[in-house]
Amino acid sequence: MIVRVQDAAFDLGAEANAFAAGHSDMGALVTFTGIVRDLARGDLDRMVIEHYPGMTERALEKIAREAQERWGLGDVLVIHRYGDMAPGEQIMMVATLAPHRKDAFEAAEFLMDYLKSRAPFWKKEFTADGADWVESKAEDEDALTRW
Amino acid sequence: MDVLYFAWVRERIGLPKETVETNAATVMDLVEELRAREERYEAAFADLSALRVAVDQDLTEFDAPLEGAREVAFFPPMTGG
Numbered sequence: 001m002i003v004r005v006q007d008a009a010f011d012l013g014a015e016a017n018a019f020a021a022g023h024s025d026m027g028a029l030v031t032f033t034g035i036v037r038d039l040a041r042g043d044l045d046r047m048v049i050e051h052y053p054g055m056t057e058r059a060l061e062k063i064a065r066e067a068q069e070r071w072g073l074g075d076v077l078v079i080h081r082y083g084d085m086a087p088g089e090q091i092m093m094v095a096t097l098a099p100h101r102k103d104a105f106e107a108a109e110f111l112m113d114y115l116k117s118r119a120p121f122w123k124k125e126f127t128a129d130g131a132d133w134v135e136s137k138a139e140d141e142d143a144l145t146r147w
Numbered sequence: 148m149d150v151l152y153f154a155w156v157r158e159r160i161g162l163p164k165e166t167v168e169t170n171a172a173t174v175m176d177l178v179e180e181l182r183a184r185e186e187r188y189e190a191a192f193a194d195l196s197a198l199r200v201a202v203d204q205d206l207t208e209f210d211a212p213l214e215g216a217r218e219v220a221f222f223p224p225m226t227g228g
Contacts, residue, residue, distance in 0.1 A: 034228050050154055052220060055204035080227065092228060112228055118206065120220075121227035122154035133155050136224035 001068065001076050003060045005051065007083040012093060019077045019095050026074040026097040028104040032112055038087040045126045049091065051082045052120035063114040067096070070110070071103040078111065080121065113143040148213070150177070152191070153222035156198065159191040174200050175209045177219060191221070199224055 002019070012033055020029045038044045064076045074097035081091055094111045098104040123134040151164045171177035178195070181188045192198070195209060201220045202211055213219065 052151070052153055052201070052204070052222070055201055055220070058204050059206075116228035117225055119227040120153065120201070120222065120225050122223065123226045124154070133223065134226045136226050141224075 001061065001064045002078070003057060003064060004079045005053075005056050005060070006079065006081055009081070009089065010079050010093065012090060015077065015079060015093065016095055019075065020097060023074050023097050026099060028098050028101040029095065030098075030101070030104040030108045031093060031095040032108050033093045034091040036085045036087050036089045036091055039125065039127065041127075043127045043129075044087050045128065046087075047085050047091075048124045048126065049082045049085065050122045050124070051080075055120050056080070059119045060115065063111060063118060066114075067107045067111050071096075071098065071107040073098050073103060073107055076107070076111070078115070080115070080119070082121065110147055113140075113147065116140045117144065148177075148216060149218045150181075151218065151220040153220065155223055156191050156221050160187050169213075171213055173209070173213060174202065174207070174211050174219065177213060178209065197223060 016029065016031050036047045060078050064078055067076055077095040079093050085091060094108055096104045096107040117136060117140045125132055125134060148167050148169055149164060150167045152160050157163050169177055169180055171180055178192050182192050199222055200207060200209060202216050203218050
């Protein structure tokens with residue numbers, strides 16, 4: 001299991017390739033990447049992500065460990081950034097390796113569902129009009145009930 | 148005990164972290180003590196359904212005991228991913 005919380009941007013392709021290297025017994029690699037999405041009005045200047053150092057790593061490791069217990073995975077990778085980001089920048093990625101695609105897909109979805117509402121990150125959106133904290137959605141919480 | 152605040156809770160209270168001398172038995176008792184301090188705490192803790200709490204970096208409930216706890220954090224629902 002690899003969990004990284006960092007300010008710096010990451011290279012999705014390089015991370016996915018390095019993660020999958022040396023696992024010739026794994027037939028499936030699934031990756032998901034979250035991107036800073038512009039607002040419907042198209043006026044997002046930047047996003048700032050705050051987190052809780054220490055708890056963040058613990059929470060991500062707990063979620064990744066649970067995914068490993070529930071699915072037959074070769075390995076799990078989670079990278080999540082904090083700090084200042086522009087629209088279009090990559091915020092985070094998860095990757096799962098498994099012998100077959102079903103486990104890899106399901107585990108990646110599980111990781112994303114839990115990471116959204118159980119890892120201590122908070123997003124703030126800045127526009128010319130001011131700044132607003134992104135509110136959590138009821139559907140994010142509902143998404144956990146299917147696991 | 149260290150008390151930490153994140154996101155708009157931090158902004159409303161005006162600081163990210165403070166050390167609090169308390170004998171509060173539960174998270175709720177600590178919240179009541181903080182509320183009684185000043186208006187900015189009352190404002191931050193006005194609606195507990197909008198808040199989450201972690202004790203020693205584990206997500207928990209407001210009725211959780213604080214015995215032996217070193218660190219309590221208050222924050223809004225998380226928005227990762």
